[in-house]
Amino acid sequence: MAENIYQTLTQLGGRGEIPESPDEAVLETVPNPHPDALYVVRFTCPEFTSLCPVTGQPDFAHLVIDYVPDDTLVESKSLKLFLNSFRSHGAFHEECTVGIAKRLVDALSPQWLRIGGYWYPRGGMPIDVFYQTGEPPAGLWLPDQGAQPYRGRG
Numbered sequence: 721m722a723e724n725i726y727q728t729l730t731q732l733g734g735r736g737e738i739p740e741s742p743d744e745a746v747l748e749t750v751p752n753p754h755p756d757a758l759y760v761v762r763f764t765c766p767e768f769t770s771l772c773p774v775t776g777q778p779d780f781a782h783l784v785i786d787y788v789p790d791d792t793l794v795e796s797k798s799l800k801l802f803l804n805s806f807r808s809h810g811a812f813h814e815e816c817t818v819g820i821a822k823r824l825v826d827a828l829s830p831q832w833l834r835i836g837g838y839w840y841p842r843g844g845m846p847i848d849v850f851y852q853t854g855e856p857p858a859g860l861w862l863p864d865q866g867a868q869p870y871r872g873r874g
Contacts (some may be wrong), residue, residue: 725821736797738804742819742849747800747827749792761793762786765803765814772842773810780840784865787824788857794819794828813839825853835855838867846870 729841739745765783772779783803802823807831817837825833834852848869856862 736801738801738807739811740805742802742805742807744824745805746798747802748795748798749827750795752761752789752793755789755791756786758857760786760788760860760862762863763794763796763799768803768806768816768837769807769815771808771810773812776810778807779813779842781816781836782867783817783820784836784867785824785833786835786862787828788831790831794824796870801826804847805856809862812816813832813837813842813847815847818851820850821853826829832860836865838869840868 733822763783763785765781765785768781768783770779770781771777803820809816810858818833820834821833824830824835831854832853832855834856835850839847839849846869
């Protein structure tokens, strides 16, 4: 019988409690079934929330995460729990967006990663944050992230 590559996963299939903080969240990985192929994995989180570290008021964003895997993939439920852990975490938009990217890079060692944080206005001004690890690999088909900048009611 083939080795069960999912036996180390602890969050998939269970109730999945949201961690108290991003530091407590565990990003789990699984082997990439196609390490010889150049492809993009995209996660979209249209209802991301965190807290303003000064006022404690909620902040909202639409996150788009693209990465080119190397040997591992992030397990999606662990990513969901990690992102949800920001709901009670106070941090500025830049800290959240870039911090998420760096945690994913540490967990996955991807060939390439980018994140677009499309934040809704705070104090009347949207703050969008973009991060990538470098140039995308040559020959990669990379679709547009599809999220429009904030335009208000117009």
